[in-house]
Amino acid sequence: MAAVPFIDLPLDKWRWHPSPLAGQVVYALTCSAEGELDVAPKSWIQMAGFGGPLLSLGCSRRHRTRDNIVSTGRFTLSFPTIEQARLARAVADAPRDERVAVSGLSPEESTSGGVAHLRECPAYCECELYREVALEGDEVLVLGRITRLAVHDGVVGAPTREAYALLAPGFFLEPGVMTGLAPAD
Ligand SMILES: Cc1cc2nc3c(=O)[nH]c(=O)nc-3n(C[C@H](O)[C@H](O)[C@H](O)COP(=O)(O)O)c2cc1C
Numbered sequence: 001m002a003a004v005p006f007i008d009l010p011l012d013k014w015r016w017h018p019s020p021l022a023g024q025v026v027y028a029l030t031c032s033a034e035g036e037l038d039v040a041p042k043s044w045i046q047m048a049g050f051g052g053p054l055l056s057l058g059c060s061r062r063h064r065t066r067d068n069i070v071s072t073g074r075f076t077l078s079f080p081t082i083e084q085a086r087l088a089r090a091v092a093d094a095p096r097d098e099r100v101a102v103s104g105l106s107p108e109e110s111t112s113g114g115v116a117h118l119r120e121c122p123a124y125c126e127c128e129l130y131r132e133v134a135l136e137g138d139e140v141l142v143l144g145r146i147t148r149l150a151v152h153d154g155v156v157g158a159p160t161r162e163a164y165a166l167l168a169p170g171f172f173l174e175p176g177v178m179t180g181l182a183p184a185d
Pocket residue numbers: 025038039040041042043044045058059060062063064065066088089090092093172
């Protein structure tokens with residue numbers, strides 16, 4: 001087979017088209033020191049270590065999410081289906097006190113002292129701040145230790161293909177473009 005030539009993409013991430021790196025869309029839930037709940041979509045999210053286990057979340061230092069994580073040491077990630085994730089842009093753009101209503105989802109208290117999760121999302125994890133790594137400019141990488149991972153009843157026992165169809169995660173690729181999972185074998 002003849003070698004296929006490569007085309008360099010710009011290093012400005014906003015201009016990656018098509019983007020070969022997808023990020024799972026999640027809703028980050030955090031609380032201020034006064035107990036006020038904040039919900040924000042995030043997609044720079046990745047497993048980071050078996051030990052912990054740890055995950056990483058790329059975040060702006062100026063975001064309420066980051067302030068709350070640093071002041072309380074806790075956050076929860078709810079994992080929406082791709083359909084639930086379609087409102088992520090509208091949620092991010094909504095006034096802070098309207099975000100939950102715009103998401104169409106319902107916060108439910110944690111039974112283990114963590115931050116609330118979104119009841120209709122098929123999975124969530126509660127995390128404790130493990131470490132914050134300063135990045136370039138105003139960005140930080142939050143490393144979180146997963147203290148609880150919970151999945152809707154009915155997903156866990158389902159056959160593999162069905163289980164992933166129920167989780168149905170959505171992945172951000174570039175502004176306005178999200179993709180789902182190909183059916184699992
Ligand atoms: C699909 C999607 C993915 C996003 N991913 C991230 C992300 O990974 N990190 C980040 O800092 N902001 C991300 N944002 C932007 C934040 O959601 C947005 O700036 C929000 O207003 C931050 O809210 P906060 O101040 O409550 O944290 C994303 C927005 C959308 C719509």
